[in-house]
Amino acid sequence: MLLPCHVLLGLLLLLSLHTPASYAAATDTVSPGHSLAGSDRLVSNNSKFALGFFKPGNESSSYTNHNSYLGIWFNKVSKLTPLWTANGENPVVDPTSPELAISGDGNLAILDHATKSIIWSTRANITTNDTIAVLLNNGNLVLRSSSNSSNIFWQSFDYPTDTLFAGAKIGWDKVTGLNRRLVSRKSSVDQAPGIFSLELGLNGEGHLLWNSTVAYWSSGDWNGRYFGLAPEMIGDVMPNFTFVHNDQEAYFTYTLYDDTAIVHAGLDVFGIGFVGMWLEGNQEWFKNYRQPVVHCDVYAVCGPFTICDDNKDLFCDCMKGFSVRSPKDWELDDQTGGCIRNTPLSCGSSKDRTSLTDKFYPMQSIRLPNNAENVQAATSGDECSQVCLSNCSCTAYSYVKDGCSIWHDELYNVKQLSDASSDRNGGVLYIRLAAKELPSSERKKNGNISGFAIGATTATLFLMILLLILWRRKGKWFAHTLQKPESGIGVVAFRYINLQRATKAFSEKLGGGSFGSVFKGYLSNSTIAVKRLDGAYQGEKQFRAEVNSIGIIQHINLVKLIGFCCEGDNRLLVYEYMPNRSLDVCLFEANGIVLDWTTRYQVAIGVARGLAYLHNSCRDCIIHCDIKPENILLDASYVPKIADFGMAKILGREFSRAMTTMRGTIGYMAPEWISGTVVTSKVDVYSYGMVLFEIISGRRNSSHECFRDGDYSFFFPMQVARKLLNGDIGSLVDASLKGDMNLVEVERACRIACWCIQDNEFDRPTMAEVVQALEGLLELDMPPLPRLLSAITGGSHSVIPQYFDSV
Ligand SMILES: *[C@@H]1O[C@H](CO)[C@@H](O)[C@H](O)[C@H]1NC(C)=O
Ligand SMILES: *[C@@H]1O[C@H](CO)[C@@H](O)[C@H](O)[C@H]1NC(C)=O
Ligand SMILES: *[C@@H]1O[C@H](CO)[C@@H](O)[C@H](O)[C@H]1NC(C)=O
Ligand SMILES: *[C@@H]1O[C@H](CO)[C@@H](O)[C@H](O)[C@H]1NC(C)=O
Ligand SMILES: *[C@@H]1O[C@H](CO)[C@@H](O)[C@H](O)[C@H]1NC(C)=O
Ligand SMILES: *[C@@H]1O[C@H](CO)[C@@H](O)[C@H](O)[C@H]1NC(C)=O
Ligand SMILES: *[C@@H]1O[C@H](CO)[C@@H](O)[C@H](O)[C@H]1NC(C)=O
Ligand SMILES: *[C@@H]1O[C@H](CO)[C@@H](O)[C@H](O)[C@H]1NC(C)=O
Numbered sequence: 001m002l003l004p005c006h007v008l009l010g011l012l013l014l015l016s017l018h019t020p021a022s023y024a025a026a027t028d029t030v031s032p033g034h035s036l037a038g039s040d041r042l043v044s045n046n047s048k049f050a051l052g053f054f055k056p057g058n059e060s061s062s063y064t065n066h067n068s069y070l071g072i073w074f075n076k077v078s079k080l081t082p083l084w085t086a087n088g089e090n091p092v093v094d095p096t097s098p099e100l101a102i103s104g105d106g107n108l109a110i111l112d113h114a115t116k117s118i119i120w121s122t123r124a125n126i127t128t129n130d131t132i133a134v135l136l137n138n139g140n141l142v143l144r145s146s147s148n149s150s151n152i153f154w155q156s157f158d159y160p161t162d163t164l165f166a167g168a169k170i171g172w173d174k175v176t177g178l179n180r181r182l183v184s185r186k187s188s189v190d191q192a193p194g195i196f197s198l199e200l201g202l203n204g205e206g207h208l209l210w211n212s213t214v215a216y217w218s219s220g221d222w223n224g225r226y227f228g229l230a231p232e233m234i235g236d237v238m239p240n241f242t243f244v245h246n247d248q249e250a251y252f253t254y255t256l257y258d259d260t261a262i263v264h265a266g267l268d269v270f271g272i273g274f275v276g277m278w279l280e281g282n283q284e285w286f287k288n289y290r291q292p293v294v295h296c297d298v299y300a301v302c303g304p305f306t307i308c309d310d311n312k313d314l315f316c317d318c319m320k321g322f323s324v325r326s327p328k329d330w331e332l333d334d335q336t337g338g339c340i341r342n343t344p345l346s347c348g349s350s351k352d353r354t355s356l357t358d359k360f361y362p363m364q365s366i367r368l369p370n371n372a373e374n375v376q377a378a379t380s381g382d383e384c385s386q387v388c389l390s391n392c393s394c395t396a397y398s399y400v401k402d403g404c405s406i407w408h409d410e411l412y413n414v415k416q417l418s419d420a421s422s423d424r425n426g427g428v429l430y431i432r433l434a435a436k437e438l439p440s441s442e443r444k445k446n447g448n449i450s451g452f453a454i455g456a457t458t459a460t461l462f463l464m465i466l467l468l469i470l471w472r473r474k475g476k477w478f479a480h481t482l483q484k485p486e487s488g489i490g491v492v493a494f495r496y497i498n499l500q501r502a503t504k505a506f507s508e509k510l511g512g513g514s515f516g517s518v519f520k521g522y523l524s525n526s527t528i529a530v531k532r533l534d535g536a537y538q539g540e541k542q543f544r545a546e547v548n549s550i551g552i553i554q555h556i557n558l559v560k561l562i563g564f565c566c567e568g569d570n571r572l573l574v575y576e577y578m579p580n581r582s583l584d585v586c587l588f589e590a591n592g593i594v595l596d597w598t599t600r601y602q603v604a605i606g607v608a609r610g611l612a613y614l615h616n617s618c619r620d621c622i623i624h625c626d627i628k629p630e631n632i633l634l635d636a637s638y639v640p641k642i643a644d645f646g647m648a649k650i651l652g653r654e655f656s657r658a659m660t661t662m663r664g665t666i667g668y669m670a671p672e673w674i675s676g677t678v679v680t681s682k683v684d685v686y687s688y689g690m691v692l693f694e695i696i697s698g699r700r701n702s703s704h705e706c707f708r709d710g711d712y713s714f715f716f717p718m719q720v721a722r723k724l725l726n727g728d729i730g731s732l733v734d735a736s737l738k739g740d741m742n743l744v745e746v747e748r749a750c751r752i753a754c755w756c757i758q759d760n761e762f763d764r765p766t767m768a769e770v771v772q773a774l775e776g777l778l779e780l781d782m783p784p785l786p787r788l789l790s791a792i793t794g795g796s797h798s799v800i801p802q803y804f805d806s807v
Helices: 005-017 327-331 381-389 439-446 449-483 496-502 540-551 583-588 597-617 647-651 654-661 671-675 682-697 704-710 716-726 743-756 767-774 787-793
Strands: 049-054 067-074 082-085 098-102 108-112 117-121 131-135 141-145 152-155 170-173 178-180 182-185 193-200 206-210 214-218 240-245 249-255 263-267 273-279 284-291 306-308 316-318 322-324 339-341 359-367 373-375 394-400 403-408 426-433 509-511 516-522 527-533 561-567 570-576 632-634 640-642
Touching (some): 049 131, 098 131, 170 193, 193 249, 316 322, 381 426, 496 516, 496 527, 496 570, 597 743, 597 767, 671 682, 743 767
Antiparallel strands (some): 108 117, 182 193, 193 206, 206 214, 273 284, 322 339, 373 403, 394 426, 509 516, 516 527, 527 570, 561 570, 632 640
16 A cells, blocks of 8 residues: 655654664674663564663652663663563663673673673584674564574574563473573562562463462463463454464464564563553553453562552552551552551560560451461361461451451452451451550550440440341332332442342353343342442442432433442442343344334434433433444333433443453444543544444444455445445445335435444534434534544545535
């Protein structure tokens, strides 16, 4: 494809701006005569990767970094992102000026001229006297013979740090025993190896490990397309993954569909595996995929004697009686050092035993640490605490109905749970502290016992009466709303057990919606659809607040939220049931039903009305963000109802993550999702336009017959745009209608759809305007070809967008 002249000129200008004089002579090779020093760079021939000395971190941060490293990064990414580091363990310390050169033995080495020492070397067995080091287009630094490029002695792909380059392997060379594994870096500044790693087991299963011993995430088995426990891997935005397992090798690798894409896959300093892409518009990395999803599911991410809480921005905190071991490391995102005791345990060593015996401090709703020792002998909480006190290495105990557990030495992996009652692993952890750390309990003990007891009894009695009253009130209210869920007085809070019963233990699955699965359920007088949310980690209070605000939104074209359930980690939403399933089933599945044109047009208007209501009429503007046929349900008389609105609010920050890892939605996503500008309600307009095309054609825009042999001119929106100019609109409509249609409406719908998918959101109409246009109250101009489409097909149209002539 030829680029227009002005684009080429622009590119050249850009390139020259990005190329300061010092690396005008940028090369990709270190050879005996050409070493690298100071701010010199090697740049791969395709300009994608650069190699040189760098200082990680932030000049303006309170800790000045005196260490520099030899590394590889993306040449064009403005935020320095190290992908590979040679000398993580042996940084070059200021003020020495290191040099990268081919040393006397033919290896590539970092030399320190001040001390005349070798800081790092490839240490390979060299069999020729003509080695050179080349930074390849895929980011691999290879040491090879200059005369024979396939004679390779060493390559950086065999010694990865925390990043898996496209085309590099992770896993085993069974012949040489080489195990390529990713190891996290210690902190955002310290490039030394950290405590987390990503390894492929010899059985071919991937694991994230803490200290090479504790696995906290497993990929599941490879099923030919993806690892069983990581199906998100094959989403549309994700690269092409491959897994190879034979006698010689067991490895995992990926390639990019587009070699120029800037994709970063690796393991971050918090032990989370991720895949991210660079958003040029935002100048920001955007993580499409991460495992584990939340920080506290990384084993011991906060180090010993800490408590991890994902609901807090700073998710690591010290346990009571402990302080951060190294505040500097904490600030640089390395919390694995954890916390240390403020006051040493007395451990019964003192003469005055009564006042100085160690005490226990209860921590509620806790995921208990691993490696508990079960003490069969102790049959009460008191006995359990005595067992712990009697051994100096014991640091905590917990007593639950299945017995007494005690822990020795350091406590790892303690997590704050939002609601312990429902979580089987949750419990109360009693941590052992020096008596001095708990002065208040001393005072309580010495207080007036009888007075305290009387006070307590009165308080209990009062509380019981209050509870009784509340319970009776609540019971009445509950019964009331349950009897008439259609009356619209708020939403019903269901018990989990009742929903379990209503759905027959979640046995009748209606669909695998975007954020969880949907099940059919039966209440005494109605049928319901129950959506079980996956990975919704939002706190209970916020979830309830959002559900209530969504619950009051009612419109004939929006699915009605009847109720919810929020117990422990369970988050469920209960909706009215739609007998005619969803639009995708009615349009794309050959099941005998063909929606006639009138119905299709009414569906189009209904969906537009529902969206217009969401955008304008209710109190806060709600952007749906995920309009697609699967989210448009049809009731008994084929009235369309939009489902899943308000998910952005209910899921909070999980939402954007979920959005981008989802499969199949990409065809409906407006370009600004990818370019990373702020999204507005116009993203829904774009998606609506895409759906409208599908309503007209009865086919998926992205179906394979639309891209015959890579020919994009068969892409349906493209055909529509062309036929609008050339006539013969009728041939665009679903052939199964056999010509039975209203041509005026067809042309209207085609024009509207084309206007809706304009690249520039300001060119798209609002949903309210779409409704008016569909109703024939607004006349539309001929739409210009959307730029995205014209770029694909190589056409060029420069109609100035101006879509309305008022009637
Ligand atoms: C570098 O790229 C240019 C084109 O951009 C090509 O002509 C040249 O052969 C390449 N050099 C090497 C060593 O691959
Ligand atoms: C450096 O750190 C400061 C404050 O710590 C922050 O405001 C600034 O954005 C950081 N700069 C970069 C380039 O990360
Ligand atoms: C280099 O060769 C020696 C002797 O042949 C051998 O013992 C050693 O393992 C080799 N080292 C590497 C890295 O292959
Ligand atoms: C490299 O070794 C070859 C013989 O193996 C010799 O002819 C050549 O001169 C050597 N080159 C250099 C640069 O030392
Ligand atoms: C180049 O190196 C490869 C690998 O060491 C070897 O198999 C091949 O024979 C060499 N080719 C020449 C022309 O020396
Ligand atoms: C990690 O493992 C090593 C050896 O397996 C052990 O010596 C070390 O104490 C462990 N580190 C921590 C923080 O437990
Ligand atoms: C994915 O990668 C494999 C191996 O690297 C390759 O054979 C296959 O063609 C790739 N698929 C696509 C769609 O690029
Ligand atoms: C304390 O517990 C540790 C670990 O179970 C054990 O090795 C040690 O013998 C115990 N010490 C005493 C005095 O019981």
